[in-house]
Amino acid sequence: MAANARTRVACVQMTSRANKAANLEAAERLVAEAAAAGAGLVVLPEKWNAIGTPAELHSAAETIEDGESVAAMAGWARSHGITLVGGSITERREGREKLSNTSLVFDRQGELAAIYRKIHLFDVEVGGHVYRESDAEEPGAEVVAADVDGWRLGLSVCYDVRFPELYRILALEGAELVAVPANFTLYTGKDHWHLLLRARAVENQYFVAAAAQIGETMTGKLSYGRSLIVDPWGIVLAEAPDEQTVVIAEIDRVRLESVRRRLPSLATRVADAYRWPTPV
Secondary structure (H helix, E strand, O other), X not given: OOOOOEEEEEEEEEOOOOOHHHHHHHHHHHHHHHHHOOOOEEEOOOOOOOOOOHHHHHHHOEOOOOOHHHHHHHHHHHHXXXXXXXXXXXXXXXXXXXXXXXXXXXXXXXXEEEEEEOOOOOEEEEOOEEEEHHHOEOOOOXXXXXXXOOEEEEEOOHXXXXXXHHHHHHHHOOOOEEEOOEOOEHHHHHHHHHHHHHHHHHHHOOEEEEOEEEEEEEOOEEEEOOOEEEOOOOOEEEEOOOOOEEEEEEEEHHHHHHHHHHOOXXXXXXXXXXXXXXXX
């Protein structure tokens, strides 16, 4: 079997709030727990270091160059010898009024391996609550996949999962595993979380690792949790209970290749027949 054909993936599930110091402490403990259990790749949830109002997000925002959460993630990856998908943090960028919802990937040496800025912002009203990420944030504009620890990793964040075009592009760019750090609402999660994640895995025939927030991250706004690791056949390999915890599953490239060989839907695409409709 080829090197790195198997690896253990962990999803960290948290209840993050506006207290960055408390979130950093909880994340450090859970990442260490995942590493101690043999995980080679660990995924944190969306906005793991701070969730709050636009003012609280601006207060907690960091630059990549000198952010304390960025330095902490690099240190955890290096000290544990893991690949760390840093869920997402709110990033402050010079010359920009609004923040970015940014996922950073660190290799086993603690070096920054990839940067993805969430493309699709969650501006909706569901379950009697209004969510307007665009009040504090601006969308990213680049699809990102990176080679880490022998695997081709695709990056996305939460609401992105409702846009299958992004996940198909990641498949066409060679993704074998896609990370979906999330803070999914309880109202939408109970009906759509499993369905969307399993669909993205099945239609693109790759592994999906979705690390989520759980519980009341903001007053009255409940997060669904149920962090999942899904295989290319849509089988749930691991699912988190309703608490701050870590779930782990082994992913195997032989399994991925077997699924793609037995049901070659990616290989039998008819790309020349697909056209975007003319905008109205």
